Amino acid sequence: MFSFQTINSIKEIFNISIKDFDDPSLRKNLYISLFLTFTLTILSCYLLYLFLDQYIFESLKFSSSNKLINLILTSFIIQFIISIAQYFALWIFFSIILIPIGNLISSLFEEKIFDIAKEKNLYNFSKNRKSVTFIKSIILTIKLSFIAILINLVLIPIYFFLPIANIIIFILVNGYLIGREFYGNILMQFYDKKEIKKCYIDSSSEVYAFGCLICFLYTVPVLNLFAPFFATLCFSHLLLQKEST
DSSP: OOOHHHHHHHHHHHHHHHHTSSHHHHHHHHHHHHHHHHHHHHHHHHHHHHHHHHHHHGOOOOOOHHHHHHHHHSSSSHHHHHHHHHHHHHHHHHHHHHHHHHHHHHHHHHHHHHHHHHTTTTOOOOOHHHHHHHHHHHHHHHHHHHHHHHHHHHHHHHHHSSSSSSOOOOOOHHHHHHHHHHHHHHHTTTOOHHHHHHHHHHTTTHHHHHHHHHHHHTTTTTTTHHHHHHHHHHHHHHHHHHHOO
């Protein structure tokens, strides 16, 4: 699916990004980002749970006037299958919620993350940062998050009835949007629309690969809180490596 060159590039950037956390200023921004992401996510998940418990899970409590059918529906196997489906559905829903929240929080730290990565690794990147990029970043995040939510709503039946496979589908579908969103937020700090489109084309394989990697991290408990900050750092390195002169 990905070329050997793309895989090597992803591996190199991944390793460099991990080493960057030796920087105290980067860790400070990470801790603030984690606190904000965790707080907003817990609140959002609680509200989601209340909604699902009242309108979705209640509808799954099947019953019948026929004793035999009712016995089958309330059997351990059927209830176990329903519980597994609910677990994976909640897992996916949690990731869906965390992605836009994480992206919005990480956008607050984009410039700092980029500058730290540039200075720490001595990249020769001479582009000047454009003004008012934060507002544009928020608009792009909201736009792509809305698209992602619509797509995932359409895929809810698949997520609910295909445990395990739903995670793979979730990663492959959302990886593209996550890659475009994070890389786009970095690119718009320095380039106009025409240049951004060219950068997308030149780095399409890396952007999608990193998008899938970050999307996978979003499905892993605890690591999913680090995912948006780490994604911003990785995509900063991708641009710096591609465009440094």
